[in-house]
Amino acid sequence: xxxxxxxxxxxxxxxxxxxxxxxxxxxxxxxxxxxxxxxxxxxxxxxxxxxxxxxxxxxxxxxxxxxxxxxxxxxxxxxxxxxxxxxxxxxxxxxxxxxxxxxxxxxxxxxxxxxxxxxxxxxxxxxxxxxxxxxxxxxxxxxxxxxxxxxxxxxxxxxxxxxxxxxxxxxxxxxxxxxxxxxxxxxxxxxxxxxxxxxxxxxxxxxxxxxxxxxxxxxxxxxxxxxxxxxxxxxxxxxxxxxxxxxxxxxxxxxxxxxxxxxxxxxxxxxxxxxxxxxxxxxxxxxxxxxxxxxxxxxxxxxxxxxxxxxxxxxxxxxxxx
Amino acid sequence: xxxxxxxxxxxxxxxxxxxxxxxxxxxxxxxxxxxxxxxxxxxxxxxxxxxxxxxxxxxxxxxxxxxxxxxxxxxxxxxxxxxxxxxxxxxxxxxxxxxxxxxxxxxxxxxxxxxxxxxxxxxxxxxxxxxxxxxxxxxxxxxxxxxxxxxxxxxxxxxxxxxxxxxxxxxxxxxxxxxxxxxxxxxxxxxxxxxxxxxxxxxxxxxxxxxxxxxxxxxxxxxxxxxxxxxxxxxxxxxxxxxxxxxxxxxxxxxxxxxxxxxxxxxxxxxxxxxxxxxxxxxxxxxxxxxxxxxxxxxxxxxxxxxxxxxxxxxxxxxxxx
DNA sequence: ACATCTCATCGAATCGGTTCGACAATGGAC
DNA sequence: GTCCATTGTCGAACCGATTCGATGAGATGT
Numbered sequence: 001x002x003x004x005x006x007x008x009x010x011x012x013x014x015x016x017x018x019x020x021x022x023x024x025x026x027x028x029x030x031x032x033x034x035x036x037x038x039x040x041x042x043x044x045x046x047x048x049x050x051x052x053x054x055x056x057x058x059x060x061x062x063x064x065x066x067x068x069x070x071x072x073x074x075x076x077x078x079x080x081x082x083x084x085x086x087x088x089x090x091x092x093x094x095x096x097x098x099x100x101x102x103x104x105x106x107x108x109x110x111x112x113x114x115x116x117x118x119x120x121x122x123x124x125x126x127x128x129x130x131x132x133x134x135x136x137x138x139x140x141x142x143x144x145x146x147x148x149x150x151x152x153x154x155x156x157x158x159x160x161x162x163x164x165x166x167x168x169x170x171x172x173x174x175x176x177x178x179x180x181x182x183x184x185x186x187x188x189x190x191x192x193x194x195x196x197x198x199x200x201x202x203x204x205x206x207x208x209x210x211x212x213x214x215x216x217x218x219x220x221x222x223x224x225x226x227x228x229x230x231x232x233x234x235x236x237x238x239x240x241x242x243x244x245x246x247x248x249x250x251x252x253x254x255x256x257x258x259x260x261x262x263x264x265x266x267x268x269x270x271x272x273x274x275x276x277x278x279x280x281x282x283x284x285x286x287x288x289x290x291x292x293x294x295x296x297x298x299x300x301x302x303x304x305x306x307x308x309x310x311x312x313x314x315x316x317x318x319x320x321x322x
Numbered sequence: 323x324x325x326x327x328x329x330x331x332x333x334x335x336x337x338x339x340x341x342x343x344x345x346x347x348x349x350x351x352x353x354x355x356x357x358x359x360x361x362x363x364x365x366x367x368x369x370x371x372x373x374x375x376x377x378x379x380x381x382x383x384x385x386x387x388x389x390x391x392x393x394x395x396x397x398x399x400x401x402x403x404x405x406x407x408x409x410x411x412x413x414x415x416x417x418x419x420x421x422x423x424x425x426x427x428x429x430x431x432x433x434x435x436x437x438x439x440x441x442x443x444x445x446x447x448x449x450x451x452x453x454x455x456x457x458x459x460x461x462x463x464x465x466x467x468x469x470x471x472x473x474x475x476x477x478x479x480x481x482x483x484x485x486x487x488x489x490x491x492x493x494x495x496x497x498x499x500x501x502x503x504x505x506x507x508x509x510x511x512x513x514x515x516x517x518x519x520x521x522x523x524x525x526x527x528x529x530x531x532x533x534x535x536x537x538x539x540x541x542x543x544x545x546x547x548x549x550x551x552x553x554x555x556x557x558x559x560x561x562x563x564x565x566x567x568x569x570x571x572x573x574x575x576x577x578x579x580x581x582x583x584x585x586x587x588x589x590x591x592x593x594x595x596x597x598x599x600x601x602x603x604x605x606x607x608x609x610x611x612x613x614x615x616x617x618x619x620x621x622x623x624x625x626x627x628x629x630x631x632x633x634x635x636x637x638x639x640x641x642x643x644x
Numbered sequence: 645a646c647a648t649c650t651c652a653t654c655g656a657a658t659c660g661g662t663t664c665g666a667c668a669a670t671g672g673a674c
Numbered sequence: 675g676t677c678c679a680t681t682g683t684c685g686a687a688c689c690g691a692t693t694c695g696a697t698g699a700g701a702t703g704t
Contacts, residue, residue: 008654013692023652040428044369045690048659053366062398069390076384079415088431091413093401106362109410330684335662345682367660370689
């Protein structure tokens, strides 16, 4: 390569990295040779010499209770954002657990790591602390000391739904959440949503109850609500995969939207009618996570928790109550 | 590291790779040092010297019409299988298209690539041919010359469903397939399933029609079938995300399972009643793909198309017709 | 005209492994 | 006791970039 352009290897490197000034003429010659030879620097050599692999690791969950399409949106947005800053993404699954982190860190395969689906007391967090590998969590554990986290402000999201319904005049609402297992393993976002919901309900003087819900307890949950909360007029659903069948179950009891006002948290399920909802801005979260990670990779960045403000979009599945 | 164990670097390398015989005593000493120091070889240095990165690329689709959970199952099984043979997985999205392949190949980032969601006339195929990068396709394009492909035998799957229904005495069946866009871009598996279905229907003398179906045409499709195929008794659904709402739509016309016999192709949707179906063996496909890729990486392997035999599991959503 | 400074480029060291040829020690075979 | 093969280990070259100090050529100041 260098020979083809008639310059030294170091010159080529400087043309590519721009770390020293190179004359325009030389730059052109080098670029032409690059083009002509289809030259691409050897990633391994580069990472060896520069101590940068230009790869980040993404740990994705593969638990059965996480909603896969949502996880995938995060993953795709992370890849897209990473590519935009010239980085590739190595896929780690939960399978290896903390050891996977140790491995990719120890072998210098990656410059940093993004961890999804963080639990309140996550086994990977101490490992990250001990590893001095730049990392960003998507999600918020209990103890965030020294950590960099990004997430939607789920507490605010839960509260926003309550406020929306309360503003419309509702005084009897219920929250239908994630499968029980999600709460049992203390997944941050689920807990925080319920907390935000309950707090806001108290503040607004709204009668409220909350109910975990998995795909096969949908009917049960609906039955219970119809039976025990006869005055119920508002429903907040934080359970994307089940919202469809949940509304069907209510319909069988004669309760249909918008007679029953419904607000969803999460991506809007394709279906009629379109639901009033707080969207989950996966693209933004992914992009922010990558941005923060890059900051940490070059330069000692400030740790901290970034919570994205929820945005509620009214779509007429929630209506005024006298 | 080498110094800590009192041996030369090459000896360490041979202990790790096993490419030369090393005395048991030395091996033990080296292993102890590895343990004590938490030593991990530098991936870049290794790939530079050995011309092997021990990383494979996985190109995953992110089109809106592919069913994400299914794609994810493939991805996870590929990662798992790759880890089992000491390889990591680099995630590429469709975003970069063929250039992504060129990039990772040119920079020697990966030893091979697995491509998912292959179309009949896929733009990435010629690139793969030109790249001399070991590759395996999950899916089958039109021209498979020189390619290594793995997939479920979707034609056989489509046929198996027809045979199952025909064996049960059905003579009027319909096939509800993927969204129109999937056929328009000529995705291999979708085309082959319909072909297998139609062929088998002719062979068994069954009256058959096939119908693309997207989430928002579910009702339309059901209406059409009820109206135009009054004698319909058997339904084959190759559309995981919509099967639930499709059956609901039929139910509204008074046609319920198992009065209407239903056979699904794809992962069984969680719900009652459990459907008779041909499962999509994602784990096996992923593992096979990785296995074949490893063969190609070390050793000139034989190209060819591997089609996994479909397995139909009767689950009583399809019943005898007099 | 001379010292100084800047700009562009080069050479050499370095990153941390792998691999091959060489070599000493050991053990049989004759 | 010599010769040869085998086994275990080492040394050195090499993989292909990056990076830093050095250097030569011009430009600038005086």
